[in-house]
Amino acid sequence: MIANYGFNATLTAKAGMSDQLVELLLTGLDEGSPGASEHCVVYLVSRSASDPDVVHVTEGWTSEEDHHRVFAGEAAQAIVARIGPLLAKESDYTDYVPVRGKAAF
Numbered sequence: 001m002i003a004n005y006g007f008n009a010t011l012t013a014k015a016g017m018s019d020q021l022v023e024l025l026l027t028g029l030d031e032g033s034p035g036a037s038e039h040c041v042v043y044l045v046s047r048s049a050s051d052p053d054v055v056h057v058t059e060g061w062t063s064e065e066d067h068h069r070v071f072a073g074e075a076a077q078a079i080v081a082r083i084g085p086l087l088a089k090e091s092d093y094t095d096y097v098p099v100r101g102k103a104a105f
Contacts, residue, residue, distance in 0.1 A: 001041050001062050002098075003061060003062070004062060004063050004097070004098065006060040006061065006097070006098050007059055007067075007093055007096065008057070008094045008096070009091050009093050010054060010091060011054070011087060012051075012055075014086060014087065017086045018055060021083070022055055024079065024083060025045045025083075027079060028076075028079055033079065034071060035059075037066075039067070042058060042059055042060030043059055044056075044057070
């Protein structure tokens with residue numbers, strides 16, 4: 001499958017909460033979670049190299065519609081609800097249209 005829609009989120013955890021935030025975001029890869037969907041072709045959680053409280057999430061989806069449908073589901077909303085209390089400020093989001101690239105893990 002090819003990613004036709006993607007986004008990047010930059011999240012800033014409260015001091016000392018970034019490990020919890022990363023662990024929570026990684027549950028997005030569990031069976032039944034958004035990152036495990038056949039429509040999610042990229043799900044990458046990264047830490048900032050310069051700020052230990054900053055975490056980035058990069059996702060690639062087969063379509064914007066698939067992304068919105070999956071994120072409207074119960075599993076995604078449960079994760080989203082648990083993220084808020086870990087954050088120091090509002091997250092920054094950028095959506096994009098992937099052109100070409102490579103991801104191997």
